[in-house]
Amino acid sequence: MLLEWFPNVFWPEIxxxxxxxxxxxxxxxLFTAVIGLPLGVLVYLTGPGQLMQNRILNQVLSIIINVFRSIPFIILLILIIPFTKFxxxxxxxxxxxxxxxxxxxxPFFARLVETSLREVDRGVIEMAQSMGASTWQIVTRVLLPEARPGILAGLTITLVxxxxxxxxxxxxxxxxxGDLALRYGYQRYQMDVTIVATCIMIALVQVFQMLGDRLVAHFSRK
Known part of the structure; x- marks a missing residue:
């Protein structure tokens, strides 16, 4: 059926x-999670009134995150070409x-992680402190488990x-x-290729969002 609707689309290339x-x-x-999760935790921990309060470090990290979040991605692609080549x-x-x-x-995911950690009940953290838990234990056994639904929701948003x-x-x-739509749909004026590529990307977003929502619901019940 799709072959009849879009006869000019080269499906193996799709x-x-x-x-x-x-x-x-x-x-x-995967790499975003590996970098963004500890970065978000560190920003949270060094914030005002937190376990590792450090105003200078917190401000430096926040500025770095905000700078990279502010750069439009298409410009960022060009700016870091030397880094990419390296x-x-x-x-x-x-x-x-x-x-x-x-x-x-x-940086986008790190900010979502920080926001999720801020929503953890302060009383739970204080209880862990009163029982003599170290900062590492509080992070791994209290903060991250309590904030897990929010972090998974943030990761889903980041994936999309x-x-x-x-x-x-x-x-x-x-x-x-994106490259396919640009080369065929734009440069060769094959709009059907652009339509197919767009529909597939919409489908991918729907699938990943649905899977992410189910994970969030699962861990929220726990």
Whole structure:
């Protein structure tokens, strides 16, 4: 049926682009979580009245996060080309799109983590302190478990944002559905390719959002 609706679409190229997008998004999400989670925890812990209160460090981290969150992703792609080349050896291709995706998304996720931790009941933390728990124990056994639904919700939001970012990476030859839509849909005036690529990205967002919502609901019940 799809072949009849979109006769000009080269379907093997479409599925290749879908795989490239999934690769970019999944790998970038993993690295974003690895970087953004501890960064968000550190920003929270060094905040006013928290366990590791440090005004200077907190302000420095907050400024760094805010700066990277303020840069439009399409500009960030260009700004960190030297860094991308240093990491992966090239500024083109699917692998080259991952470093800017992580740099763009990690500060965003870190702020969501900090917000989730702030919502943890202060009384639970004070109870752990009264029982002699160390900062590490409070973070791993109290803060993160209590904030887990919020953190998972934040990670889901970040993953959805990364899908959109991955499409923009096509502007500099990053591969994936965005690159396909640009090369065929825009440069060759094949609007049906753009429509198909857009519909697939919408479907990906719906699937990942649904899975994320189910995880959040599962851990919220616990």
């Amino acid at each position: 599925w290749k682009s879908v795989n490239e997008t999934l690769y970019m998004v999944v790998i970038a999400t 990491i992966v050896g090239t500024s083109l291709g699917v692998s080259a799109a991952i470093p800017p995706l992580v740099v763009g998304a990690a 944002v990364l899908i959109g970012y991955s499409a923009m990476s096509g502007a500099i030859g990053g591969g994936g559905l």
